[in-house]
Amino acid sequence: MEIFPISLKLQQQPCLLVGGGHIAYRKALLLAKAGAIVDVLAPEIDANLLKLVQTSQGQYVAAAFSTDFPLKHYRLVIAATDQAQVNQAVFETCEAQNILVNSVDDPPHCRFMVPAMIDRSPLVISVASNGTSPVLSRQIRTQLESTIPHGMGKLAAFSGKWRSTVKAKIVNPDERRIFWEDLYASPFKEQVFNDNLAEAERLIELALSEWKTPKGEVYLVGAGPGDPELLTLKALRLMQQADVVIYDRLVSEPIMDLCRRDAEKIYVGKARSNHAVPQEGINALLVNYAKQGKRVCRLKGGDPFIFGRGGEEIEELFAAGVPFQVVPGITAASGCSAYAGIPLTHRDYAQSVRFLTGHLKEGSPELPWQELVYENQTLVLYMGLVGLEKICQRLIEHGQRADMPVALVSKGTTPEQKVVVGTLADIASQVSEHHIQAPTLTIIGEVVRLREQLQWQG
Structure with a gap:
């Protein structure tokens, strides 16, 4: 965030406009509407601007700007001339005296920006782009105008x-x-x-x-695979009203930015052999905060009921008598495969799909191998990157073709998404070659061949 949005109270506060034309008039209208006393410094002044100055109990000074003009008593100054050198001089003079200054349509010479505004006084909503795209800010304002009742x-x-x-x-x-x-x-x-x-x-x-102290509640929310636009409406609503957010490693930063700004945020992420907080500790956190009357959002990457231990957590909540809600999320298998251009099922290639966890038990894969060696099904492995070589070997040993297509989707649905395609025989060797990192989803099946034709993202 390059700018800090604030709302200034300017009632009866002196503000200076340098410039007397239509540019200055547009800014003067906003200042006067906010109750400011508007002074104008310019060799000449537009008649409408002069009238507005007088209405605001301000003064018109018929002179060009000079660096020795007294500025100290002004709350803010706006340089609104059509002369770049004058606007720059105004900016530099104000900067030297620590006075808030704006040069119209000249972001490098601004200490504050004037945003696009939606006026529902006393409710005022502003949209700013740090001066990079005022037209875009105005378009967003127009969209918001139609959705916010008067x-x-x-x-x-x-x-x-x-x-x-x-x-x-x-x-x-x-x-x-x-x-x-x-x-x-x-x-x-x-x-x-x-x-x-x-x-x-x-x-x-x-x-x-009728007000009574509210009881605590837990929201078990699936955050999806990473793209914030894949959040459900209910997930977003609960994220923004929660008092406490307990979140995992797989919840992306853009999604965390959508949580209520002043909520307490507690990281309990799990990486391989590195659990920030053990599962029993997470369960205890949920119960303890809820019993304090807090609304707790347990935010999980993907879907909480698909390899997310959501069932374990709500069992604990049920046993403790804590109310809860479960909000499904788009699981990684669905989101990452779609963003990689790989349909999980297809009438010509796969009539079933199977979700598996690639976590190894004591270094050895524990999967029903015979059931997995089936030509017309798609296998999707979560958390299988570390054991990928052994998993591929076991599938081949149990009869799967060595040339069966495999795709690795790393950081799927995010701007860092990377997709690598190979076969059971060679995909493990490509992990280090292509610098594939967790979180990575593994897709095994003939449907992977469709990526070449259907890929649209990453």
Whole structure:
């Protein structure tokens, strides 16, 4: 994040615009709407801009900018001329005096940016691109405008009137957040939107009178194979309302960025022979946080019920009397094969698919080999990279063709996705050659041949 978004309170605060034309006028409109006192410094001034300056109780100074112009009492300065050298001089002078400064359409000479805004006062939403693409910011604003009801401003104002009352009744800030979330999910919001304020008052009073300390709950959420756009809507909603997020090694950073920003985040990732927290410890964390009244998101890569130990965790929650929800995720077999262009089933090549774990027990593969040697099925191995050579050998020993196609999909669905194709006879030797790293999914079967024709990603 290259910029830090803030919301400035500019009511009755002096702000300076350098420039008197239409560029300055556009910025002056925003400043005046925010309640600022707008001064303008320019040799000439547009008539509409002059009127706006006077309405804001500001002053017009009919002069060109000079480095000795007094700036110290201004909250911020905007250079809005059509002369690059003047805008640069304004920037350098403000920088020397630690004054917030913006040069219109000149990102290198900006200490702050003016974002694209959606005004639902007192609710204001801004979209910024660090000056790299203001047109894109405006397009996103347009998209958001169509999805955010105009009544949101009324809802924010109404809620503000009740804020101190709710704070006095519900002292714990975590509980207070849950109260507001539940209230906004109730008919209360629509009553405010429709100006039925008496009914809205009744509903919020009722909610306060019936308020009880909420019980903790655990959300067992599948985060999918890595691409954040593969999250389900329910997964995203629960991730953003959880008080605590307990996450695995396979949950990608972009997905973690979608969790509630102020949630407590606890890493319990497992790598081979390196468990940050043993499974028993994870189970205890889930139970303990839930019994503290927390909403806990147990975030797992892929799907929690496919080699994710989700069943073990909810058994523990059930035994402890902790409420829970399970949200399926796109498992790695489905996501990675799709992004690699390899259909797991195909009428001409595979009428069944089998998911297996490649983890070795005491260094020896423990798989039902005879059942796996079948021409028209696809085998998908999770966590099989370390034991890949032994697995390939065993399949060949039990009768599988040495030239059976195999694909390795490393870091599937992410920007770092890498796919290597070979055969049972040679795929293990390609791991080091192509620097394949975990997490890697192994796909064995004739369907792998289709990748050459169907690949579309990575």
